[in-house]
Amino acid sequence: MTxxxxxxxxxxxxxxxxxxxxxxxxxxxxxxxxxxxxxxxIHQGETLGLVGESGCGKSTTGRTILQLYKPSAxxxxxxxxDLVNLxxxxxxxxxxxxxxxxxxxxxxxxxxxxxxxxxxxxLMAFGEAGGKQIDERVANLLELVKLNPDFAGRYPHEFSGxxxxxxxxxxxxxxxxxxIVCDEPISAxxxxxxxxVVNLLEDLQKELDLTYLFIAHDLSMVRHISNRVAVMYLxxxxxxxxxxxxxxxxxxxxxxxxxxxIPVADPAFYNKRHRMVLEGDVPSPVNPPSGCRFRTxxxxxxxxxxxxxxxxxxxxxxxxxxxxKV
Amino acid sequence: MTDQLLNVQNLETIxxxxxxxxxxxxxxSFNLTEGETLGVVGESGCGKSVTMLSCxxxxxxxxxxxxxxxxxxxxxxxxxxSTEEIRNVRGGQISMVFQDPMTSLNPVMTIGKQxxxxxxxxxxxTREQARKRSIELLGLVGIPNAGDRLKDYPHQYSGGMxxxxxxxxxxxxxxxxxxxxxxxxxxDVTIQAQIVELVKRLRDELGxxxxxxxxxxxxVASIAHRVAVMYGxxxxxxxxxKDLYLNPTHPYTLGLLGSLPQIxxxxxxxxxxxxxxxxxxxxxxxxxxxxxxCTWVTERCWIENPTxxxxxxxxxxxxxxxxKTGSKR
Numbered sequence: 001m002t003x004x005x006x007x008x009x010x011x012x013x014x015x016x017x018x019x020x021x022x023x024x025x026x027x028x029x030x031x032x033x034x035x036x037x038x039x040x041x042i043h044q045g046e047t048l049g050l051v052g053e054s055g056c057g058k059s060t061t062g063r064t065i066l067q068l069y070k071p072s073a074x075x076x077x078x079x080x081x082d083l084v085n086l087x088x089x090x091x092x093x094x095x096x097x098x099x100x101x102x103x104x105x106x107x108x109x110x111x112x113x114x115x116x117x118x119x120x121x122x123l124m125a126f127g128e129a130g131g132k133q134i135d136e137r138v139a140n141l142l143e144l145v146k147l148n149p150d151f152a153g154r155y156p157h158e159f160s161g162x163x164x165x166x167x168x169x170x171x172x173x174x175x176x177x178x179x180i181v182c183d184e185p186i187s188a189x190x191x192x193x194x195x196x197v198v199n200l201l202e203d204l205q206k207e208l209d210l211t212y213l214f215i216a217h218d219l220s221m222v223r224h225i226s227n228r229v230a231v232m233y234l235x236x237x238x239x240x241x242x243x244x245x246x247x248x249x250x251x252x253x254x255x256x257x258x259x260x261x262i263p264v265a266d267p268a269f270y271n272k273r274h275r276m277v278l279e280g281d282v283p284s285p286v287n288p289p290s291g292c293r294f295r296t297x298x299x300x301x302x303x304x305x306x307x308x309x310x311x312x313x314x315x316x317x318x319x320x321x322x323x324x325k326v
Numbered sequence: 327m328t329d330q331l332l333n334v335q336n337l338e339t340i341x342x343x344x345x346x347x348x349x350x351x352x353x354x355s356f357n358l359t360e361g362e363t364l365g366v367v368g369e370s371g372c373g374k375s376v377t378m379l380s381c382x383x384x385x386x387x388x389x390x391x392x393x394x395x396x397x398x399x400x401x402x403x404x405x406x407x408s409t410e411e412i413r414n415v416r417g418g419q420i421s422m423v424f425q426d427p428m429t430s431l432n433p434v435m436t437i438g439k440q441x442x443x444x445x446x447x448x449x450x451x452t453r454e455q456a457r458k459r460s461i462e463l464l465g466l467v468g469i470p471n472a473g474d475r476l477k478d479y480p481h482q483y484s485g486g487m488x489x490x491x492x493x494x495x496x497x498x499x500x501x502x503x504x505x506x507x508x509x510x511x512x513x514d515v516t517i518q519a520q521i522v523e524l525v526k527r528l529r530d531e532l533g534x535x536x537x538x539x540x541x542x543x544x545x546v547a548s549i550a551h552r553v554a555v556m557y558g559x560x561x562x563x564x565x566x567x568k569d570l571y572l573n574p575t576h577p578y579t580l581g582l583l584g585s586l587p588q589i590x591x592x593x594x595x596x597x598x599x600x601x602x603x604x605x606x607x608x609x610x611x612x613x614x615x616x617x618x619x620c621t622w623v624t625e626r627c628w629i630e631n632p633t634x635x636x637x638x639x640x641x642x643x644x645x646x647x648x649x650k651t652g653s654k655r
Contacts, residue, residue, distance in 0.1 A: 053514035160603050190369040191541060195585035195599035202596070217514065224587030224597065247590075261519035263544025265586055267567045270548050277523050278516045281484045 008179055008211050009042040009065065014074035016057070016064045020286065033285045034060040036235035037074070039312070042179075047205070047212040049226030049243070051219055051258070055282055057235040058215045059103075062181040065213070066098055067091055078179070096126055099172035103184040105164035109156040115142065115167060116152040122174040141170040145200060162193035169200065173208070181213045186221065198225055219262050223247055228318075231255045234293040235285055237312075241319040251321045254294050292324065300325050330398075331535050332358040332381070332420075332503060337395035339373075339380045342388060349607040350376045352559035353395070355634075358503065363529065363536040365550030365567070367543060367582075369604050373559040374539050378505050381405075382420060383412050399503075418448040421496035425508035427488035431480040437464075438476030441495055448499045463494040467524060486517035490524065497528065505537045510545060522549055543582060547571060552640075555579050558605055558615025564634060565641040575643045575650070577620045614646070622647045624654060 015038075017031040035057045042048045052058045064071045067083050076083045083094065102108035109118055119141050120134040129137050139149035145166040156164055165185060172180055182201065186194040198221065204210060216222050222229055223243050230240040231254065239252040250256045260276040278297050283289055292310050295301035310322040339351040351373040358364055368374045379385050381397045381404055397404040399420065404412060416422075424430040432440060441463060442456035451459065457476070464472035467490040480488055489509060496504055506525070510518040526549060529536060540546055546553055546567070553570045555563040555578065563576040574580050584598030602619040605611075614620070617627040626646045634642040635655070646655055 053516060162603060190604070191543075191582055192369060192585050192600040193603065195597040196601070199597055199599055219515065220587045224594075257516060261515045263515075263518070263522075263542055263548060265543040265547050265583055266571050267547045268571075275519065275523070277519050279520075281486060281517070282514075 006044040007041045008044045008079065009213070010075075010077040011041070011061075011065060012039050012075040012077070014038045014061065014064055014076065015072045016060050016069055017072045030286055033235050033288050035064060035071075036288070038232075038235075038237050040230055040237065040240060042211055042213060044178075044211055045205075045209055046227040047214050047225055049222035049229040050213060050215045050232060051217060051222050051229060052232035053217060053282055055234075055285065056232045057285070058232050059183050061232070062100070062183050062213055062215050066095075066100060066181055068100075096122075096175040097177050098179040098181070099175070099177040100181045100183060101165075101168050101172050101185045104188055105161055105168055106156075106188075108168055109164055111156055114153050114155055115147075118156070118167060119152075119170045119174055122171065126175060128175065137174070138170075141174055144173065144204070145170045160193075161189050162196055165189060165197050166200065169197075169204070173204070176208070178209070179211045179213075181215070183215045184217070185214075187216065187218065194221070201225065219258060231258065234282060234288055236293055236322065237320075238294065238323065239319075239321045241316075241321075245316070245319050249319075251315060251319070251326045252294075252323050253298050253300055253325070292322075329359045330357050331360050331362075331400075333396075333398040334377075334381060335396045335398075337377060337380055337392065337397065339376050339385060339390060339392045341390045346608045349610040350390075350559055351380060352607070352610055354556075354559070354561055356554055356561065356564070358535050358537065360502075361529075361533050361535055362552065363538060363550045365546035365553040366537060366539045366556060367541065367546055367553060368556035369541055371604055371606070372556045374556045375507050377556070378422075378507065378537060378539060382416055382422065382505070383407075384416075384422075414448070417444045417496075417501075418499045419501055420503040420505065421499065421501040422505045422507060423489070423492045423496045423509045426512050427485065427492050428480065428512075430492060431488060433480055435479075436476065437478055437480065437483070437491055441476070441491070441498065444495060444498050459498065460494075463498055464491070466497070466528070467491070467494045468520075469494075485513055486520060489513060489517075489521055493521075493525065493528070497532065497534075500532070501534055503535045503537065505539070507539045508541070509538075511540070511542070518545070525549065543586060555582070558611060559607060560615060560631075560644065561634060562616065562644045563642070569638065569641050573638070573641070573650075575637055575641070575648075576616075576645050577622045577647070577649055578616050580649060581619075614644075622649060622652075626654065 014035055016035040017033055019028050020030045022029045038061055050058045063069050065076050071084055116138050119138045123129045123134055123137055138152050142149045147166050186197050214225055226243050229243050229246045230237050233254050239255045250259055257276045257278045280297050283296055289296050291306040291308055295305040305324055310324050312320055312322045314320050315326060335355045337351055337354045341348040341350055354377050366374045380392045392405060438460055441460040445451045445456040445459055460476055461472045469475060469487060469490055510521050538549055550567050553565060553567050554561045557578050563579050574583050581600040600619050605615055611631060613629055614627045614631055617623050624646055632644040632646050634644045636642050648655055
């Protein structure tokens with residue numbers, strides 16, 4: 001198929017279960033079903049947004065794609081290579097193609113390393129540069145993320161949250177990757193700084209032809225930055241569509257509830273809008289509900305939803321949803 | 327005016343740190359009338375929490391100190407009360423809900439005990455009365471099987487339920503003012519919506535005044551009657567909620583609203599971003615604290631700090647420039 005030629009990442013039935021051990025002999029007594037059969041594709045140069053509440057498995061999905069966790073089942077293809085079956089050394093070499101930006105800019109930078117060491121470490125690890133060359137590359141990278149190259153000798157604690165996040169971006173870019181997993185890169189930042197970082201990520205994407213998996217719980221920011229958006233609930237993707245299609249015609253009741261829960265900076269809006277407030281909390285991923293995972297909180301669920309797992313169907317072109325009621 | 331519940335005038339709070347004196351709040355004045363919900367918006371470090379904590383004298387001293395100002399509650403200055411008197415106000419007439427329910431609940435005390443504590447202290451209830459009232463309160467905030475769940479510890483509750491417990495605790499003594507310090511920031515959107523709806527319902531039922539501190543301009547739009555925007559230890563814009571979103575006037579407010587992506591955005595637009603970052607105030611600003619990041623900045627902004635002046639009925643702004651016309655004030 002011609003349309004599939006520019007697929008960069010293809011995830012097929014990805015499953016990630018974390019075992020729970022109990023007792024003296026550490027018997028396996030159960031598993032946290034963090035990710036339970038997730039499939040999607042990401043095209044070259046696009047941004048796929050992945051949204052969901054905490055604990056729904058969105059970060060685990062991102063990390064499993066990068067093989068930071070060994071998946072329990074399923075496949076992840078980068079171009080044509082299946083990352084799951086790669087030998088460790090071959091996987092290590094693949095890492096220069098795919099990088100990650102972490103959520104917490106305070107925890108993800110080693111406080112005892114200077115910027116030069118932090119940003120230069122990937123270059124050294126892959127033998128891309130040495131000595132003076134590193135200084136030059138680091139200076140270029142810092143300029144790329146709009147930090148003063150003279151800061152290379154400083155330590156992370158001398159920087160604010162937004163600046164630290166830029167350092168994290170520079171480190172991720174050091175090896176010229178083509179795919180970056182952005183794991184809630186802005187949720188720890190102040191509102192006025194969030195816009196700075198999002199604009200930077202967009203500029204870099206255009207400049208370097210990057211592909212992003214943008215994980216977040218802020219639905220309005222995800223709409224802003226993504227081309228397509230996937231909604232996750234309790235380890236499964238419940239809906240996936242182009243951003244305007246998803247936000248204008250949400251089909252899954254969970255997506256509808258999420259969208260109606262977004263706080264909007266316009267008081268007049270609240271008089272017009274009917275707010276759909278979901279009852280209760282997300283169930284535990286150790287014993288996810290039978291059938292449809294969302295049925296315990298779903299306003300329109302019935303007995304059938306408990307019996308059968310909803311199929312992943314293409315309702316309209318490029319609009320996928322997993323719900324019996326649609 | 328008679329219906330003023332809380333009247334704060336020129337409040338100033340500093341912190342003595344090893345790096346120098348930080349001027350966190352630099353002369354904040356506001357009123358709260360009965361039954362009103364005031365939203366206080368600003369980024370981290372702008373002094374919004376410190377202002378409210380100062381009013382209740384909850385700033386740890388040292389390093390913090392409220393160096394000037396008055397806070398009248400029913401004609402009495404909270405800042406000059408004896409320790410005994412302020413203790414009766416806290417938790418009794420003015421209560422507070424904090425941001426992180428996990429760190430503000432005691433992990434080794436049952437929920438029931440923690441709920442009963444203020445009731446026995448402020449309302450002189452017996453243990454049995456307090457237990458009954460606790461069950462009522464948990465029911466009020468929508469926790470099922472309240473009677474059984476009193477025996478549980480905080481870790482057995484989910485984040486949203488813990489925040490409900492915090493709200494129940496804050497409401498237990500029928501306060502006249504509820505101060506909510508970023509109560510929904512640590513929660514997921516669907517749970518956040520639950521909590522906002524809950525507080526709105528309780529406000530309508532119980533008729534208390536609320537001060538809702540947040541950095542989220544969206545949440546404030548859904549709950550507040552009036553909004554105060556803070557920056558660098560000052561209130562820089564103060565307005566009726568509708569007017570603030572229709573006619574934002576201060577360059578900082580404009581910037582904040584512009585940096586939010588629109589949920590009904592059709593075409594992809596670039597976000598407006600405020601360059602630079604919020605100041606750390608080692609010196610009390612003599613000029614406008616926002617001047618270094620402001621795109622409208624004039625010479626006067628570097629010399630003189632603007633004061634809050636009315637621009638329309640119920641809408642005050644501290645800025646030397648009229649951002650509507652671009653002319654100087």
